Amino acid sequence: MAYSHGDGHHPPQSFWTRYVWSQDHKVIAVQYTITAILIGLVGLVLSNLMRLQLGFPGRFAFIDAQHYYQFVTMHGMIMVIYLLTALFLGGFGNYLIPLMVGARDMVFPFLNMLSYWVYLVAVLVLVASFFVPGGPTGAGWTLYPPQAILPGTPGDGAGIILMLVSLLIFIVAATMGGLNYVTTVLQARTEGMTMFRLPLSVWGIFMATILALLAFPALFVSAVMMLLDKTLGTSFFMPAVISLGQTLGYKGGSPLLFQHLFWFFGHPEVYIVALPAFGIVSDLISTHARKNIFGYRMMVWAIIAIGVLSVVVWAHHMFVSGMNPYFGFFFATTTLIIAIPTALKVYNWVLTLWRGNIHLTVPMLFAIAFVSMFTIGGLTGLFLGNVSVDIPLSNTYFVVAHFHMVMGVAPILVVFGGLYHWFPKVTGRMLNDTLGKLHFWITFVGTYLIYFPMHYLGFLGMPRRYYAYDNYQFIPPSAQQLNVFITVVALIVGVAQLLFLFNLAWSAFKGRLAGPNPWGATTLEWQTPDTPPTHGNWGEAQPVVYRWAYEYSVPGATEDFVPQNLMPEGEGEGE
Amino acid sequence: MALAIALVIIVVAAVLFHVLSPWWMTPLASNWGQIDTTLSITIVITGLVFVVINLFIAYAVVRYRRRVGRRADYQPENKKLEGWLMGLTTVGIVAMLAPGLLVYAKLINPPEDALVLEVVGQQWQWSFRFAGRDGQLGSSGIDFINADNPLGLNPTDTRGQDDVLVQGNEVHLPLGRPVKVLLRSKDVLHDFYVQPFRARMNLVPGMVTHFWFTPTKTGRYEILCAQLCGVGHYNMRGMVVVEDEAAFQKWLNSQPTFRETMTKTAATGGEALVKQGATLAQSQGCFACHSVDGSTRVGPSWKGLYGKTETFADGTTAQVDDAYLHQFIRNPTARVPKGYPPIMPKFDLSDQQLAALVAYIESLGQGKGKDAVAQQ
């Protein structure tokens, strides 16, 4: 599969080497994306089952408390790790990085292939936990010990063990992929592609990957230690406890140690999901507003600043955990400081729209919806980061609403926007516009209707992770009506995702043919000689980059975009 | 265009919702009004940003929508504008953070003379302890916990002998006196959450955590567990009753001291046996899963249990009688009643204690059981 000078490239011929055991980053990206979407569908169904119980308590006999907690846990874990992380890094990262930096492939293609297959094993182990005795773990996606490994929590046997094993496998996969992405960005950029000419998508994914590489070890360590606590009876995290009347052999461990390690991973994880979204949305807005991204340099520095700050804010998840209360001052301050670069990104997105020539295409709709959704999610983060305001709101529906808006729905909107945007490059065909708009409106309005009112249940004090709320006097009956409303909307939004899936499947074969550059974009992935790009991406010659990624509507240019690899006039003698 | 309208509607609807929503913080019942103030400041600032950004987007989308022949401006950056925006943001952040940290400084410094209340959590119920006349709590430890000493007080510690134990999920507090709450857990993480008090804290096994507040309004307030603690998490309830000092003292004096609970003699039969069973059920935490009023919790209710015919997951049935109950409690997971998770633990009970417990269950169920037999 190595290319030799002069004789072009030899793409692998058989079906198996081409689509299954492929080392081509584009095929691996599609494999990652399809797998993540499939497991994400499981997560979606689980969330609707939870909503059924909350909207119509007790109506569905098969959703008992045990199952409810299993649904909550698996929904969270699947969405955060196996869908969003895998999709942004393994899917978008794999597809976009080599194309956007002008490389022929990732620098370690074999490792890249391995990364996908290991990820698939992690997913299969996760799925397997649904079928073992006792079912999957119901410990909440945070898996806090001691509860996660004690009876009294569903799936405290095989369920939690498989969960931890699956996470360990996933981390191995993410590390293999991550080494590739980082090294490719650092080493395989084509001639002229300086770091400050990289599209923001690459910057976002690059920084997120660095965070993933440095943060996942914390999850790895805590998962290994909890696994040993569970299987060998060590006491890393387990104090002496009397569990449901039984004295256990544990002694002296600290549940808080787990929380520190978990959130040292868990908070950067938020940015592992958010930074690629930031990057991609910047490119979508710039392209479809036909205007350069406003303040590119500040945008890059903001990504770097957010990445760096994100590793010193973790304990804001632990304000009421019982840790030394004096740490509250430090972590509240760092957390609110991180709002400054984040706010700057929001300002620059909306300023990019200003005096643009805004094409309200489907990707653009999703991108703008993201800005609105992310703004509210970010703002509610200021409640929870400010330690004393967090105290009454912690572990209520306010938190649920906050993190769903900021790191659930907002990144998913970007995923949709990105898929509508790059689908023509991946398949050579456009996604259906009408279906796309329908999908957009139901998803955008629906998620607002679900999550905005939910904040108010949190103000009221409704705790999260409750199977039922009967007989609580401070919760008025009207709260139940609101829950019914939210459930109905959630079901509609859930079903509406079928539109999207249908659109993907149908358009891949029957969609309108797209040209090589349907959106008139400047970045390199739109300048490939073939659409979809073939193995090796660039045919005979890799592109040479002459300018930054955002030459839209440059005064004096004939078109309203100038591709990064277009040779400036007067320099062309050599060709 | 539709997008701009949608964004404007979202802004208007959000503001209206905020004003008209019937769902809001429960009325404050503690001294932590400053938390509410900080929250209000945060709502105003963030609300303003939310409105401005969304309206700005809506305006831009309409004003700069695609027109044939139009070109967007080319403006890579504007350092001055970015500087101003960052500066303004910083001011907003400080305006929220400063009052927040000021309250927090008070929040973590309980007054010296505060009344000390110990809260002990276990799946899925609360217990409480106050210091006795000596004003000191005795030491405690997981190793001391047994059927007679459910809170695990050190029996040899003289300071603990007069400690007042509150079994059951209801605790009383005097109005207007600062309370320092010490929290510990026997098994997993819990969280002592009384929304009207605002302040709260996790219970962590292996350590003692704390927080403080001053109740400022009489009334009954629900205690919730707000840290996922297993399948019965949503049912881990309790009640705080805030009342005037005199009523509180009266209530406190009616609660047993540690010494009293330890010197109880074992009952032998009849009424006394049932009563011992009831106390035992309370101290062993049976009520976390079994109600006595017929409502279903994690396990079946004890009301009407005795004498009924139980169906098992494997389809077999059995009559609930003395022998069955003895067998079941000794080995609870051997047969699993249909519709309930197989999570009942084995309890370390003496034969006499077991007899008392069964007698208690029988006392709750016989009437109904007899009816059932009569119907057959």
Added chain:
Amino acid sequence: MAMPLPLGRHEGGSTHPGRSATSPGKTGLWVFMAVVTMLFALLLFAYMMRMQLYDWHPLPLPWQLWLSTTLLAASSLALLVARLGVWRGRWGEVRVGMAVGGGFAIAFVACQGWAWQQLLEWDYGVAGNPANSFFYLFTALHGLHVLGGLIALGLTARRLRREGPAAGIAVQLCARYWHFLLAVWLVLFGTLGTLTPALARSICGGLLG
């Protein structure tokens, strides 16, 4: 201007030789070592936090650990010889260095196992005390990284046989990884031997409340 370029090998070739002198393999290894450093740093952090709690009893370090430290150092030294051989173009030295280095590394892993056995004989089981648990965890994770390195070393030896000098860079990377493994082990061993709860408390007390 634009030039057709050969696409590099799987683990090798830059797609643009003019861009930078470092090979992707080198960069990749540095990134990987950063990840492993993070892993062990977090383990040490957990170790420091955990040892401040009341039930900590340090365990005696068996003498076999000194032997295994010597073996790993010898292994690292042998790979240094191999690496210098690449520089000087003496391929015989390279092969000997790699073989000897691999042998010492296998001996190191075996010796660590011997140390485990000794501890088990003294009745220091993995769940006996958190100090024991951490000891086994440290050595096991480090050992796994050595085993992973041995696989890479084996693959490099095969390439060396097939491709000769072209595999020189891979030998260098192996040597670098070996020095790294030695450094990690020295830090772990040093920590196990010298860090006391009091010292840990003065470094990072209080996070647990």
